[in-house]
Amino acid sequence: MKEGKTEQCQFFMQRAIELAETHMMAMDGGPFGAVIVRDGKIVAEGWNKVTSSNDPTAHAEIVAIRRAGRTLKNFDLSDCELFSSCEPCPMCLAAAYWAGIRKITYGTDRNDAEAHGFNDAFIYQELCKDISRRQMVMIQLMRSEALAGFKRWDQFEEKTRY
Amino acid sequence: MKEGKTEQCQFFMQRAIELAETHMMAMDGGPFGAVIVRDGKIVAEGWNKVTSSNDPTAHAEIVAIRRAGRTLKNFDLSDCELFSSCEPCPMCLAAAYWAGIRKITYGTDRNDAEAHGFNDAFIYQELCKDISRRQMVMIQLMRSEALAGFKRWDQFEEKTRY
Numbered sequence: 631m632k633e634g635k636t637e638q639c640q641f642f643m644q645r646a647i648e649l650a651e652t653h654m655m656a657m658d659g660g661p662f663g664a665v666i667v668r669d670g671k672i673v674a675e676g677w678n679k680v681t682s683s684n685d686p687t688a689h690a691e692i693v694a695i696r697r698a699g700r701t702l703k704n705f706d707l708s709d710c711e712l713f714s715s716c717e718p719c720p721m722c723l724a725a726a727y728w729a730g731i732r733k734i735t736y737g738t739d740r741n742d743a744e745a746h747g748f749n750d751a752f753i754y755q756e757l758c759k760d761i762s763r764r765q766m767v768m769i770q771l772m773r774s775e776a777l778a779g780f781k782r783w784d785q786f787e788e789k790t791r792y
Numbered sequence: 793m794k795e796g797k798t799e800q801c802q803f804f805m806q807r808a809i810e811l812a813e814t815h816m817m818a819m820d821g822g823p824f825g826a827v828i829v830r831d832g833k834i835v836a837e838g839w840n841k842v843t844s845s846n847d848p849t850a851h852a853e854i855v856a857i858r859r860a861g862r863t864l865k866n867f868d869l870s871d872c873e874l875f876s877s878c879e880p881c882p883m884c885l886a887a888a889y890w891a892g893i894r895k896i897t898y899g900t901d902r903n904d905a906e907a908h909g910f911n912d913a914f915i916y917q918e919l920c921k922d923i924s925r926r927q928m929v930m931i932q933l934m935r936s937e938a939l940a941g942f943k944r945w946d947q948f949e950e951k952t953r954y
Contacts, residue, residue, distance in 0.1 A: 643934045650941045657950060661941040681952040684861040686869065686891035692849050699846040707848065715938045717930075720919055721890060724883035726928065727915045729848035733929040737938025746942040747953065753889045757882055758920040766888065767895040768879075772805045776877045776899025779812045779823040780908040788819060790843040791909060 639735055642667055642713040645675070647737060650690070650715040653677035660748065664690035664714040666698040666707065673710065674698035690714060691722035695729050705792055706730050716743055719750040720757050728792075801897055804829055804875040807837070809899060812852065812877040815839035822910065826852035826876040828860040828869065835872065836860035852876060853884035857891050867954055868892050878905055881912040882919050890954075 642665055649663025659678035666674040676694025680686055691714050699705050708730030712718070717739040718726060726734060740750040761768045783789060804827055811825025821840035828836040838856025842848055853876050861867050870892030874880070879901040880888060888896060902912040923930045945951060 639931075639933060644937070647934065647938050647941060650938075651944065654941065654945060654948065654951075657952070659952075660954065661945040680867050680890075680954050684865055684867045685858050686861055686867045686954070687849070687854050687858055687887045689890075696847050696849055699848055703846055705842050705846045705848045715941060717932075719886060719890075721883050721886035723919060723928070724881060724886065724915050725849045727911065727918060728842075728851075728881075728883060731928075733931070735931045735933050737932070737934050738942060739932065739935070742935070742939060742942060746945060749889065753886050754919070756889060757885060757916070766885070766893075769801075769895070769897045770879075770899070770901065771801060771897050772809070772899050773901070773904070775806070776809050776812075777904060779809060779816065779877060780900060780904060782813065783816060783823040783908060786816065789816075790819070790821075792822065792842050792848070 638670060639713070642672065643715075643735060643737060645672065646690075646713045646715045649675055649677045653679075658682045659688065662690040662714070662716055664694040664712060666694045666710050666712055668698075668702070668707075668710045673701055687721065689719065689722050691718050692725055695722075695725050695731075699729070708732065711735070716740075717750070719743075719748075720753050800832060801875070804834065805877075805897060805899060807834065808852075808875045808877045811837055811839045815841075820844045821850065824852040824876070824878055826856040826874060828856045828872050828874055830860075830864070830869075830872045835863055849883065851881065851884050853880050854887055857887050857893075861891070870894065873897070878902075879912070881905075881910075882915050 646663040654661040662678040674697035679688040744751040816823040824840040836859035841850040906913040
């Protein structure tokens with residue numbers, strides 16, 4: 631039984647790796663692929679489309695998560711797993727948290743990505759610094775005006791939480 | 793001159809706050825709005841659409857960045873600034889880094905968001921932990937097979953870097 635599970639995981643990872651390669655060769659974007667799995671079946675596939683779609687957010691995992699949400703008609707993917715050809719960057723990892731995903735299987739890691747020209751490791755470092763020490767200039771403005779929106783949200787009875 | 797610049801920033805922030813409120817009331821999603829500005833003009837607007845579009849990644853900043861890329865026909869937004877009604881969550885902040893954005897102005901912060909029911913601060917904490925200490929289960933598998941994709945990328949002459 632355990633062995634069957636391992637083989638299944640290898641099958642899904644193999645598919646993520648295939649997607650990375652196929653769509654890189656098709657010039658869709660960088661060499662990254664991902665699949666979302668529920669109940670032992672692939673419910674969505676994604677691959678990097680940053681350069682072909684002029685969308686800096688179109689990483690394989692983001693594309694797969696968006697498709698899974700649309701297919702399952704649910705923004706809560708807590709019954710799903712993510713398989714990605716590479717360790718998710720902070721954008722994609724945070725997206726997995728927002729989606730409620732609890733398990734990620736990945737091939738290469740952030741240092742492999744960095745060694746091949748991608749900024750994953752740098753962005754992880756930046757996000758974990760104090761705001762004042764980042765390369766990104768970040769300025770807070772009009773907090774009290776913006777807070778009013780949160781207060782209205784609290785009182786908004788029709789809201790859907792996520 | 794300096795005063796004019798401050799007023800301009802307040803104008804863009806006001807717009808981000810308005811988008812947050814208008815689209816929360818329209819039940820598009822949570823109370824978050826964002827605008828992308830280039831050369832003193834708004835080139836894209838975004839608001840949270842997570843619950844209405846079943847897209848866990850449809851935060852205001854992601855929506856605005858995607859629209860800006862499409863409008864400007866460029867995945868490189870390094871000549872743009874981001875204004876957001878709330879400090880970007882790790883997903884949105886990393887997206888800004890990937891887009892090449894260098895300056896972010898924000899209203900409320902991650903702790904305000906957390907106090908009103910959003911997981912921003914928790915996800916920041918998780919991302920900065922060692923993989924083994926996160927709530928997210930993360931397993932590495934088939935690294936050598938996945939590495940082959942990076943090697944092919946290195947050799948792929950037609951590639952567009954990002």
